[in-house]
Amino acid sequence: MSTLDTRIAQGKGDQPADKVLRGGRIFDLMTGSLLDGDVAICGDTIVGIMDHYDGHEIIDVSGLILVPGFIDTHLHIESSLVTPFEFDRCVTPRGVTTAICDPHEIANVIGTAGVRYFQQASAHTLMDIKVQLSSCVPSTHMETAGATLDAADIAGLMGHPSGLGLAEFMNYPGVIHRDPACMDKLALFEGGHIDGHCPLLSGKDLNAYVAAGIRTEHEATSAPEALEKLRKGMRVLIREGSVSKDLHALQPLLTDTTSPYMCLCTDDRNPLDIGEHGHLDYMIRELIRLGTSPLAAYRAASLSAAEAFGLKDRGQIAPGKRADIVAIRTLEACDAQVVLAGGVVVNDQSFAARSQIDPVGRGSVKAPTVTATDFRHRGNQTATDVIGIREGQILTDHLHEDIAIIDGDKRPDLTRDLIRIAVIERHGKNGNIATGFVRGFGLQAGAIASTVCHDHHNIACVGASYDDMALAANRLGEIEGGFVVVRDGAILAELPLPVAGLMSLDPFETVRDTLETLRSAAASLGVTLEEPFLQLAFLALPVIPALKITDRGMVDVTKFEIIP
Amino acid sequence: MSTLDTRIAQGKGDQPADKVLRGGRIFDLMTGSLLDGDVAICGDTIVGIMDHYDGHEIIDVSGLILVPGFIDTHLHIESSLVTPFEFDRCVTPRGVTTAICDPHEIANVIGTAGVRYFQQASAHTLMDIKVQLSSCVPSTHMETAGATLDAADIAGLMGHPSGLGLAEFMNYPGVIHRDPACMDKLALFEGGHIDGHCPLLSGKDLNAYVAAGIRTEHEATSAPEALEKLRKGMRVLIREGSVSKDLHALQPLLTDTTSPYMCLCTDDRNPLDIGEHGHLDYMIRELIRLGTSPLAAYRAASLSAAEAFGLKDRGQIAPGKRADIVAIRTLEACDAQVVLAGGVVVNDQSFAARSQIDPVGRGSVKAPTVTATDFRHRGNQTATDVIGIREGQILTDHLHEDIAIIDGDKRPDLTRDLIRIAVIERHGKNGNIATGFVRGFGLQAGAIASTVCHDHHNIACVGASYDDMALAANRLGEIEGGFVVVRDGAILAELPLPVAGLMSLDPFETVRDTLETLRSAAASLGVTLEEPFLQLAFLALPVIPALKITDRGMVDVTKFEIIP
Secondary structure, eight states: OOHHHHHHHHHHTSSOEEEEEESOEEEOTTTSOEEOSEEEEETTEEEEEEEOOOEEEEEEOTTOEEEEOEEEEEEOGGGGTSOHHHHHHHHGGGTEEEEEEOOHHHHHHHTHHHHHHHHHHTTTSSSEEEEOBOSOSSSSSSSOOSOOOOHHHHHHHTTOTTOOEEEEEOOHHHHHTTOHHHHHHHHHTTTSEEEEOOTTOOHHHHHHHHHTTOOEEOOOOSHHHHHHHHHTTOEEEEEBOSSOBOHHHHGGGOOTTTGGGEEEEOBSOOHHHHHHTOSHHHHHHHHHHTTOOHHHHHHHHTHHHHHHTTOTTOSSSSTTSBOOEEEESOTTTOOEEEEEETTEEOSHHHHHTOOOOOOOOTTOOOOOOOOGGGGOOOOSOSEEEEEEEOTTOSOEEEEEEEOOOBTTBOOOBGGGTBEEEEEEOOSSSOOOEEEEEEESSOOOSSEEEESOOTTTTOEEEEESOHHHHHHHHHHHHHTTSEEEEEETTEEEEEEEOTBTTTBOSSOHHHHHHHHHHHHHHHHHTTOOOSSHHHHHHHTTOTTSSSEEEETTEEEETTTTEEOO | OOHHHHHHHHHHTSSOEEEEEESOEEEOTTTSOEEOSEEEEETTEEEEEEEOOOEEEEEEOTTOEEEEOEEEEEEOGGGGTSOHHHHHHHHGGGTEEEEEEOOHHHHHHHTHHHHHHHHHHTTTOSSEEEEOBOSOSSSSSSSOOSOOOOHHHHHHHTTOTTOOEEEEEOOHHHHHTTOHHHHHHHHHTTTSEEEEOOTTOOHHHHHHHHHTTOOEEOOOOSHHHHHHHHHTTOEEEEEBOSSOBOHHHHGGGOOTTTGGGEEEEOBSOOHHHHHHTOSHHHHHHHHHHTTOOHHHHHHHHTHHHHHHTTOTTOSSSSTTSBOOEEEESOTTTOOOSEEEETTEEOSHHHHHTOOOOOOOOTTOOOOOOOOGGGGOOOOSOSEEEEEEEOTTOSOEEEEEEEOOEETTEEOOBGGGTBEEEEEEOOSSSOOOEEEEEEESSOOOSSEEEESOOTTTTOEEEEESOHHHHHHHHHHHHHTTSEEEEEETTEEEEEEEOTBTTTBOSSOHHHHHHHHHHHHHHHHHTTOOOSSHHHHHHHTTOTTSSSEEEETTEEEETTTTEEOO
């Protein structure tokens, strides 16, 4: 008997279902009602609801409410700092059963091999990982990445069952100015799905960007910005990452009326944050706490996401849909008690039963050994561009400060919170070192450094001491990348990330604990930011306004050029 | 410069747009607001809104409201009684810019050639005709059709750009009982789009039907029925045909909350009805008059339809979407003043500029010549099954009456409104003639006959006089099919439908006028039904409960068998 036959037979009750969830009530995303009855499951598919079913396996969900599995509509799994297998183990138990990822972090380090790693991994995780094809590797021409994906490379990655389309098209200037390389990539997916990324874009520029066929957007940081994007046909993905936190700003726009066209995403979220607050489950709780109706919140978390990405096989607890089901105690608590992903009960045994594939991207840190003098900041005028951090955002301010030149060097001025920032090329290409100033860390001594440095993932380093900066940067070469905190010539804390300098080989619990140690170590330097490594990582991303730094220098994002 | 380049350049305002709609306000389907600004169009695509644009052609829509072109989510164009080209000319000026059709009427007469006719025609109409592939030709095993489409035939029709999926799967008993031929057809579209048709199906039977992967349903005739279908994952298409009228029953379910998941369709609607009341424009007006919010009504008519069928290129007046735009005076009036279909202004000139293709299916009426005695109804017991018409519905009642046997014939009893109904096979296959009784016409003399007789399209005939019935049926052979009204040996009115016995070669205005003549002629026989030919046509469709008749006999639809 074929799978189709079996599904029909079990749905009709002619045969016992493979699994039956009994005693729960379905939260109906059509009307917001609670529906009584069993949920019958055949293989990976729901085949019956609102009725009594016999089954080979009865799963008791008495007193619980059943909601469709959550869909993270845009994220970089690398930002969880663990492999996709550990990400799965970390997040699926919270009810996230689909993750639409863009593997552009690893692609910037090792190219197509990194994308294929995620494609292959997607076949083995309990959650369904969809792998969008990275459109902007590197993100711009103003940085040195470890690899480049051109249109031909992307074409070679198309056709994998995990693929839905082209990942966030971050080079929005390239789109609206019709850069030929951008046009080639867009043309590959014409009529198909293309994800967007266009912070603060508005008016005719936004019209042009959307007219290129781009369907989603997750960079809106205010309700008016998001509303313009919705009205212009984009599906708005509310993002709450570890550093980019837009939920509070966009929450007022998420209503029963707009919820069919809005989704949720995390973009970049680390295990510490996931452990302390949660993942999409946190977003749902927080939205409801802020006054969003449960109907709107759970729609955005599942059904609307499925619709936005054409995933007609999920988003509702209904016959014919994937058996992605989360059993919670209350809609407000969103506290997953039982999770099914594609019909599999999520627990230690099912995680252990997964086959895994070997990690890739080992030995990827190929930076020059640096010394304190490499961090001097040359210049012949005191007027200085300074990156102004906005805590909890990846947008920065472009500040202007006068900084004295002493012995040919503009030194950190801790009294004004002006510390050194540097980016060191680490892919073995050219050994570039760029230096500049940043305000907002509060750092008073030592240095911190990281190979997680969007999106080129060179070494980013900030510090008050050039010696400590050199020690931190050089240490990253020894541990194959990661995070380091240094003070007075000593390493206070570190997290090795040997998979492309981005992901740990350890369980997520270990990574989470080490991140706490790192946070404390950073705080001991005077750092006041809650997520210093994530904030640092985004200071290097030249597709987010206003002022950033890459290995090639300070970047005026508004002008889309390196400051001479 | 590529089309993509040009769209971006015009959207950004770097080049004048091809066309600009100026002075109107967009009805925003995200929030229900009215948005100021021009609409810039490049070729067939909207490239800019909410801004000022220069253009090569400025179209004045001052004071008008702009809404997205309407999408008829399920219809048989044949039921308009005109060719797709005349249907286009009849309906597109009312704002219907997409029609998702199932060509199963013509397919029942001439098979794949009929489907290909619609596929080819779709390339030439102003509206965008999407041609679903007919799943149930014939609708059941209990009728003689002119052709059969098996899974291999359907497979051979796949891949045409007009196709979205498999058309309404009417053989719902075949699905839930896992008939192998049904399974083969479903398997062809597994994971793709399959339209449903399952009147009154509920509970586990409905679960089984939906679990087969069926996504839409347009046969719900009550709000509770529709709500169960919505909750079970189907998109509900509210139907208002010329005979099947479900709008009033389902309207209470269409709210701002449910509208993203509900659509509109006409299924079967003739030019008389279109002329008198309208098409989807009528449905929108009527919904709003009944209290539906304009937001919900216009969403159902466009955006929700686009989403239900994965037509991501339309449904909103927004950049990157097809320039399907209807300019109306008020949301309540829904009175199209200007219509653009794929960027083309709909008017006499653009209709005249279409290239057309030759009609198919000529000379399709191959019925035996009949005489009065062919209409005698034999039987040896007075207990008689009688079809009870419900005006304005295609559901019928299964009535039981005692009718005397006189000279071996059960004769019409006009005092009890029990008249003769007969179906005559007309595809040259076997010359079957079946007879029975029907109540509800009110006919007191003469006969009416038709080759539009769902879905097998044999000759259906009702009458008080066997002689008149024979004359009417034989006349259909002479005029290549159509409608005939006869009394006392004279033809009172007729409409030839020489394209497969289903469609006229005349302009829709001529057909509309002739239908009025036919209606008057039928009324002169005492017929009290507003749409006697359409009601008659559906008495032969054995997939709609409860009692029907085909060329093989009376059909108990509930039992899905011919009454012995």
